[in-house]
Amino acid sequence: MLDERQIKRAIAGDRKAFAAIMQTQASYLVKMAQLYVARDADVQEVISETTLTAFTSIHTLKKPAYFRTWLTKILIRTCYQRYAQHQHEAPDVPLPDVPSGDSELRAEMRMDILNGIRQLNERYQQTLLMYYYNGLSIHEIHLLTSLSENTIKTHLRRGKAQLKEWLGGDYYEN
Numbered sequence: 001m002l003d004e005r006q007i008k009r010a011i012a013g014d015r016k017a018f019a020a021i022m023q024t025q026a027s028y029l030v031k032m033a034q035l036y037v038a039r040d041a042d043v044q045e046v047i048s049e050t051t052l053t054a055f056t057s058i059h060t061l062k063k064p065a066y067f068r069t070w071l072t073k074i075l076i077r078t079c080y081q082r083y084a085q086h087q088h089e090a091p092d093v094p095l096p097d098v099p100s101g102d103s104e105l106r107a108e109m110r111m112d113i114l115n116g117i118r119q120l121n122e123r124y125q126q127t128l129l130m131y132y133y134n135g136l137s138i139h140e141i142h143l144l145t146s147l148s149e150n151t152i153k154t155h156l157r158r159g160k161a162q163l164k165e166w167l168g169g170d171y172y173e174n
Contacts, residue, residue, distance in 0.1 A: 007064035018058060022051055025068070029075060035129050036079035046082055050075045066143065072136070073144045116166045117159075124159030127152055 002021065009017035029050065033043040053074050061070050117125055130136045130144070131152075138156075142149050 002067055004064045007067050011058055011061055018055060025071060032072060032075055032134060033079060035133060037082055042082060046075065046078050049078045069140050069143045076144065112167065116163045119166050120159055120162050124155050124162060127155040128159045131156055
């Protein structure tokens, strides 16, 4: 849980408070960035760019309670910018690991599911990743993407249906 007083101090210009907040968010930022970019060097660059952007624009954050959502939005935009800059490169990078939390799934099942998600329509893919792998609520996804909550629910439903079709009904239910 983030300390709102510390966030308010960071908004007011306290550099030490900002650094302390970013320290607490480091592992979260790495996991999020790995979902969008695969190379470790890119992950580090995205996190650096995200940190710089957050530092220079933290004064624009209106509600300290939404700091993590605001930071995630910056990270995702930075990842998409990096992707746009490097989309001409050959995609010969491995898929990122699925975040832990589903420890009972075998590694090959997790890879199958992640491969299935990668086959989905981009908007469904992003929504499923944010909801299931990042644990964001429908409201938080709404704040990040500016999509209506009903649209997000539709993306989740349709994305799961496409994933079920891609994986096969019997496999999906296991």
